[in-house]
Amino acid sequence: MERKLAAILAADVVAYSALMEADEGGTFERLRASRKELFQPEISKHHGRIFKLMGDGLLAEFGSAVDAVECAVTLQRGMVERNASVPESERFEVRLGINLGEVIVEGDDRYGEGVNVAARLQQLADPGGVCVSEKVSKEVEKKLAFEFEPMGGQRVKNIAEPIYCYRVNLQSVRASSAGRPVSLELPDRAAVAVLPFANMSSDPEQEFFAEGLAEDLITDLAKVPGLLVIARNSSFVYKGRSVDVRSIARDLGVRYVVEGSVQKAAARVRINAQLIDARENTHIWADRFDGELADVFALQDEVVGK
Template structure:
């Protein structure tokens, strides 16, 4: 029998390695691993996929990526190095990850999904010659790209490298982290599979040059805030501001920048009043996904900027999730990756209902089987189970909360910088009565994403459970103001009303609690709070109507059960007192 034929092909190979990996691991092993996973997913994998590459091997401190084109390989490597400063922006100097990158073009041996041979070996050797943040390429790669990409190179001559018996011609890409010089015509970036957005400079319609600073400030703040959404690829400020003052076509801009979504807006000031208008556009279809205007008194410029930034980001995030979920759902089932499964689940979770919760859990378990280290999948599954348990959609509540906590902890372990993971874990701790730890986790979620409206409501929930009613009222009020119309709005009003009830501000609580029941009639807890509030206000007839309605969605209501369930929480007494006044049996 003849020997099995060896499968070979020509490939451009990118080898990327973390600078000072051993030192970073010695200083902070768990944190370094979490940051490395995040960088692989959000920078390396995203940029490789955007330029037609695939990661075929990961090592402890690096990756190997295959491309069919040397031009794509170099373009992707430059994009990776340019993306790293923004990815590292919130880290200390000692935590930041830097890469050396080497690129070669050569014959490779194919074994399954893995590649071997001289093409891989040379790329690894080129990488060792690159400075931190730099890129070195072999001579044959240079021959392929020098007349296609208008990029400057430094000729390093022939280099003798380890384990290769002949010198290799080497070129260094000059300043890969710097934007290309004016006049260079680069190929339009490929639209990534994951969400991408450009925030165009807001237009100053006031006619006064001094208002430019405010329009620019709003734009920059929104870019910064959106960049905290790590599932979203955001074009840097310097790129989008090159369009300032120009008549533009949104579709053309999106094509030039390689993004699917564009956010644009305007600012108009008149006296001490200012109007900010924003709109979110799917540039591929021209569809307007969201538009809103905000009128504010311009008493404190920076306060207004912060408020508008948080409101805009909190409002458009659910719209992006919904649109991405619809896109993922339209793909053939076998082609959906972990991200596609998660974004579909997010669209279902946003609808809050029982059937959607069950479907979301199934998608998230599938996502975790595809990518066990995907923090957001664990976090969302923890949230879905926690919510299902809260709504009595599971047979055993103790086990439900325990499952939710396990997935939330897994999410935090996979990525401590994922705000959904920190929020869900914080809610699990709060439910267990561990108030100080819960508040710390929930504050961490908001530090990671100040525009996280659901996270802000969760923080308010934990505050009121710990007895900090005034702070809870303030926090939950911010959440309502940040995102008054999203699908979680019924939860926001419910927890705001509960905080007001805890503070014995019953008349103020009542309209919020009525709205919460109207928005989400499947959750018996909303009814409980409304019934208690009616009891305190002497609205006994209305309370009895809600008791009857509640019996259709939850277990029988008894004071003894509520005392047991709420015994760990500061608002237990005022809550049960109102129920008793409303006629709820012991």
């Protein structure tokens, strides 16, 4: 059985069944024209190959994740241009998903988890949008001028583990005058991300306790006037990962990051927490809180109050 590493692009038309019901012949012709005039030439231009056509979608293979992402962005921009000259009732949008992984080679066709994940990412994309796997984001983020917005770990059908994925910001520009990507400036606004607290106990079941504490902190901090708090789904994507806090702040568009750890022993709990100014790369505040498990809510209020 032959295997290879490939970037797989999955495409699917949004609400295709409804469009076909309203105007079967016209919808089919517009889809066929889009494939012939936009998708096929752009995929070829970006060194890709369509290996499967479905009624309202397709699968394409690329040797490079950079080529796949550049092609996807070009396709979505091309769809916007095509829709501009079409009555609103006849327009259709496409979702695109891209994964980088091993695929099984069988003649001109491709199978395996690498293909399956791309298809699931496509389902997670916004209409007119592009969703990529974490592998794709890490491969291309320093090579392309687009921003990649974390969507967190998403659970999808027939795949056991969550898929960590990113939304490609099609409107972003992140390049220097020489055309090379540059780091985004960290914002001055009062915006904070609460990262998942580390479980320092030997009991893996305490992961739920540590996560719950971070979630409660997010809820309480969101009540502070004038403070923007990043949603759990975005900040929890960094769970268990060793990532520089400045990179996290850039990804999430915040200046401040809260991180910490929780250790539970019998009926007592210890919370270590710290607030970091990511722009200055300095600790604004750090403290330890010890108390009875029964008083965990009071400890939590004390952390937020600090």
